[in-house]
Amino acid sequence: MKNYIIIGGGIAGATIAHQLDSHNLTFDLVDNNPKYNSTKVAAGFWNPIVFKRLTMSFNADVLMSLLKDYYPKVEQKLDTKFVHNTPQLKIFSTKEERHRFINKAIVSEVSQFLDDEPIEEVEGIKAPFGMGKVIGTGFIDTVEYIEKSLKLFESNSSYINGRIDYSEIEYANEFVKFNGEKYEKVIFCEGYHAINNPLFPELRLKPTKGELLILEIPGLSQDYAFAKSAGLIPIGNQQFLVGSTYDWEDMTEDATEAAKKKLLYNLSDFLGLDYTIIDHQAGIRPSSYDRRPIIGKSSKQGNAYIMNGLGTKGVMYAPYYSEMLIKHIENGTNLEEDVDYLRML
Ligand SMILES: Cc1cc2nc3c(=O)[nH]c(=O)nc-3n(C[C@H](O)[C@H](O)[C@H](O)COP(=O)(O)OP(=O)(O)OC[C@H]3O[C@@H](n4cnc5c(N)ncnc54)[C@H](O)[C@@H]3O)c2cc1C
Numbered sequence: 001m002k003n004y005i006i007i008g009g010g011i012a013g014a015t016i017a018h019q020l021d022s023h024n025l026t027f028d029l030v031d032n033n034p035k036y037n038s039t040k041v042a043a044g045f046w047n048p049i050v051f052k053r054l055t056m057s058f059n060a061d062v063l064m065s066l067l068k069d070y071y072p073k074v075e076q077k078l079d080t081k082f083v084h085n086t087p088q089l090k091i092f093s094t095k096e097e098r099h100r101f102i103n104k105a106i107v108s109e110v111s112q113f114l115d116d117e118p119i120e121e122v123e124g125i126k127a128p129f130g131m132g133k134v135i136g137t138g139f140i141d142t143v144e145y146i147e148k149s150l151k152l153f154e155s156n157s158s159y160i161n162g163r164i165d166y167s168e169i170e171y172a173n174e175f176v177k178f179n180g181e182k183y184e185k186v187i188f189c190e191g192y193h194a195i196n197n198p199l200f201p202e203l204r205l206k207p208t209k210g211e212l213l214i215l216e217i218p219g220l221s222q223d224y225a226f227a228k229s230a231g232l233i234p235i236g237n238q239q240f241l242v243g244s245t246y247d248w249e250d251m252t253e254d255a256t257e258a259a260k261k262k263l264l265y266n267l268s269d270f271l272g273l274d275y276t277i278i279d280h281q282a283g284i285r286p287s288s289y290d291r292r293p294i295i296g297k298s299s300k301q302g303n304a305y306i307m308n309g310l311g312t313k314g315v316m317y318a319p320y321y322s323e324m325l326i327k328h329i330e331n332g333t334n335l336e337e338d339v340d341y342l343r344m345l
Contacts, residue, residue: 002026005176005183007164010039011142012307013189014149015318017158018074019326028181029153032163036253038191039146039314041283043212043233043241045139046315048113051090051227054104056113058292058338063316064136070319071140078152082144088137089119091228091270092129101132112136124220124273137225139233140315166198171301185303185329192286194308199298202344204289205309209250211259212243214279217271229266239278242267255280287311295325296341305329306341 004020006013009031017029034040046067048060071083092098098118105114115133122131153159160179169186170177176186188197192207214235222234233241245259260280288294288309298304307325310317327333337343 001175001182001184002028002158003184004028005030005169005178005181005186006189007031007186008189008191008193009033009146009150009159010037010189010191011042011146011314011318012191012310012322013187014039014146015070016187016189016307016322016325017153018077018149019319019322023326023330025326025330026158028158028160028183029150030160030162030164030178031150033150033161036281036283038210038283038285039142041210041212041281042142042314043139043231043243044142044145044315045088045137045225045231045233046313047088047134047137048316049110049134054100054108054110054114056110057313057316059320060316063320066320066323067316071145074145074149078148080144080148082141082148083138084141085136085138086225086234087223088134088225088227089122089125089131090134091125091127091131091226092118093228095129098129098132105132122221122224122226124217124271125226126270126272131226133224139225141235142315166196171303173302176303185305187305187307187325189307191308192284194286194306197306199300199304200306200341202299203294203306203308203341204344206248206287206289207251208285208287208311209247209252209282210244210285210312211247211255211263211280211282212241212245213260213263213277214281215240215242215275216278217273217275219273220271226270228270230263230269232267232271251284253282253284255282285311290343293317293321293339294341294344295321295339296328296335298341299345309339 003025004027006029105116118130120130175182226232294309
């Protein structure tokens with residue numbers, strides 16, 4: 001009997017799977033491998049700073065140190081490269097914003113992440129007040145991470161391609177059964193689809209649609225990501241991701257003209273170069289009501305667990321909270337109260 005069955009192969013499911021493997025625990029992962037899910041659409045960027053207040057984002061110092069260890073190890077395991085350590089330039093809107101950034105870079109809880117020497121000019125970027133450099137940012141190519149991971153699991157006979165209906169899983173005290181196979185436990189990593197999961201009726205998700213564009217921008221430096229009213233991330237071959245939008249009403253997975261217009265309008269605020277639109281994608285983020293991840297045990301079934309609520313920060317959250325969940329299940333260590341599913345009961 002394998003130890004786990006994981007439902008869902010986005011960043012939550014794939015990362016749980018790698019972490020289980022590193023603890024010598026066995027699993028099967030089931031995913032319907034859609035062309036787009038939240039993970040495959042995501043820009044994959046990580047940034048420890050909340051720009052609005054120039055404070056550290058939730059648990060960022062701890063999350064960053066695990067992230068920097070975890071993803072390169074998986075790159076080695078998968079024999080590929082998907083981690084890009086790319087500094088981000090915050091384009092200042094005012095003189096006051098520039099001063100505040102420099103002051104915070106000199107002394108504050110986030111000074112380790114901010115460079116106190118502003119950058120005045122990058123060709124093609126409109127930045128009359130200059131730009132502040134954030135240190136330690138970067139992104140992962142989420143499509144490469146997921147596709148190579150699923151391929152490895154498939155070659156190890158631990159990947160099942162398909163969509164599970166909840167009624168197909170049988171539960172007993174000592175095991176769960178799917179497709180004639182027994183597993184000790186199940187972990188649901190279904191992204192926003194979890195809103196229908198009968199084993200987690202208390203789950204409070206606030207799914208958020210997001211859209212981004214891929215542009216080709218000849219002449220723009222690929223050494224930096226840029227942030228102002230939109231984010232611009234270099235992905236190679238003079239191509240850049242432009243993101244993202246936030247929509248709590250439209251829950252279709254289709255890309256919309258309105259979002260495209262908004263992104264291009266925001267971009268025109270700081271980009272002074274011509275571009276060509278290469279692609280436009282949409283996905284639905286599994287955000288939680290309190291913007292914290294959700295991990296823990298079902299209130300209905302003792303051997304069913306969840307990892308969800310990764311919201312806008314899947315890349316930072318997945319390595320740390322998947323490890324926390326596994327240690328909780330296997331060794332009985334406590335979950336942080338802020339992220340425990342129990343807070344929803
Ligand atoms: C436009 C956009 C930009 C983003 N940018 C960033 C960013 O820069 N940085 C960042 O950290 N995050 C970003 N995110 C957010 C990030 O993508 C999410 O936090 C993360 O992808 C959530 O991953 P997940 O595994 O929980 O869900 P998903 O990626 O949605 O994966 C869930 C998977 O489970 C499958 N599934 C569900 N139910 C079943 C079932 N019954 N049977 C089989 N399979 C099932 C689904 O088909 C899917 O493949 C962005 C998101 C969007 C939409």
